[in-house]
Amino acid sequence: NAGVTQTPKFQVLKTGQSMTxxxxxxxxxxxxxxxxxxxxxxxxxxxxxxxxxxxxxxxVPNGYNVSRSTTEDFPLRLLxxxxxxxxxxxxxxxxxxxxAARPPLHFGNGTRLTVT
Amino acid sequence: TQLLExxxxxxxxxxxxxxxxxxxxxxxxxxxxxxxxxxxxGPVLLVTVVTGGEVKKLKxxxxxxxxxxxxxxxxxxxxxxGDTGLYLCAGVGGNMLTFGGGTRLxxxx
Numbered sequence: 001n002a003g004v005t006q007t008p009k010f011q012v013l014k015t016g017q018s019m020t021x022x023x024x025x026x027x028x029x030x031x032x033x034x035x036x037x038x039x040x041x042x043x044x045x046x047x048x049x050x051x052x053x054x055x056x057x058x059x060v061p062n063g064y065n066v067s068r069s070t071t072e073d074f075p076l077r078l079l080x081x082x083x084x085x086x087x088x089x090x091x092x093x094x095x096x097x098x099x100a101a102r103p104p105l106h107f108g109n110g111t112r113l114t115v116t
Numbered sequence: 117t118q119l120l121e122x123x124x125x126x127x128x129x130x131x132x133x134x135x136x137x138x139x140x141x142x143x144x145x146x147x148x149x150x151x152x153x154x155x156x157x158g159p160v161l162l163v164t165v166v167t168g169g170e171v172k173k174l175k176x177x178x179x180x181x182x183x184x185x186x187x188x189x190x191x192x193x194x195x196x197x198g199d200t201g202l203y204l205c206a207g208v209g210g211n212m213l214t215f216g217g218g219t220r221l222x223x224x225x
Contacts, residue, residue, distance in 0.1 A: 004158070031211070040125065042204055042215040043159070050211060058212065090158050101166050102147055102208045107158025 002026050006091050006108035013081040013115045021076040021111050023091030029106070030096035032074040033058070034066065036087040037110070043090065049074055050096045081115045088112050119143070120207050120216035128222045129195055137190040137219045139205035146208050148181055148188045153202040153218075195223045 007022045025032065033048035035058075045058030049068040063085060065077040074093075078085060092105040120141045129135055139148070147166040151159035163172050165181035165188060172179045176199075178191040188205055200223050205216045 033213075035215075040217055042120075042122075042217040043206075044215070045212060048211060056211070059214075092158070096211075101164045102149065102213070104149070104161035104164070105151075105159075105213060107160070109157050 004091055004093055004106050004108035006089075006111050008111060009109070011111060011113050013078070013113065015082060015115060017081050019078055019081065021078075021089055021091075021113075023074045023076065023108060024072050025074075025091075025093040025106070026072065027093060027106065028071060029093035030071065032068065032091065032093045033105070034064070034074070034076045035090045035092065036060065036085075037090060038087050046076065046089075078113075081113075083115045086113060086115045120205055120214055122203075122205060122216035122219050124219060125217065126220050126222075128224065131196055131223055131225050132194050133223075135192050135195055135221070137192075137203055137205075137221075138187070139189065139216050140187045141207060142186065143207065143209070144185050146185075148185070148208065149206045149213070150179055150188070150190055151204045151206060153204060159202075159204055192221075195221075197223045197225050199223050 004025045030051045034046040035043040044060050047066040049055045089111045092107045094103045094105050123138045149164045150162045153159040163179045168183045168185045170181045176193045180189050203219045206213045
């Protein structure tokens with residue numbers, strides 16, 4: 001059971017460089033999202049998608065782009081990396097329709113990004 | 117933006133002690149989830165509470181959703197070293213899940 005797969009696990013960038021964090025899920029989940037986790041700040045939502053071709057901004061979208069061309073993949077692009085983007089990034093997925101109780105988010109194991 | 121505040125931020129206790137973690141907001145949530153995260157891994161769902169005043173038990177863990185659906189608590193009875201980890205509450209509002217800052221729990225043998 002692969003679940004949510006994130007690559008790479010670790011990445012070091014220099015200020016101004018661009019890169020793409022990959023996220024793939026094999027559970028046929030419509031909903032996918034990207035969070036960043038910083039010490040003492042929990043998880044903050046960057047972007048999310050409720051289905052292929054649909055994306056929306058979360059709490060902290062500036063400096064990041066996403067696209068959702070397939071149900072399985074939801075890459076996160078850093079256009080011009082800044083030291084403030086040093087963080088651990090988590091991709092998560094779930095079903096997008098529910099009744100009273102929201103279904104659980106299934107998280108990947110994260111990408112630790114350092115921008116120098 | 118809906119904010120969720122968790123307290124305490126850090127908790128270090130001896131095995132066998134009881135503890136309570138709080139999750140508070142000024143906003144109303146349709147439901148609230150609790151996750152637990154181990155080092156190097158993503159969070160994993162423990163429970164979802166939906167109804168105001170609801171209480172759910174998961175072995176030694178008791179979760180309560182406030183009557184007004186603005187706050188929640190997690191109580192652990194007779195903590196064990198295996199309970200060590202980061203506990204996160206998350207409020208559900210529309211398509212967004214808003215996380216609290218987390219409580220880092222260490223249980224010493």
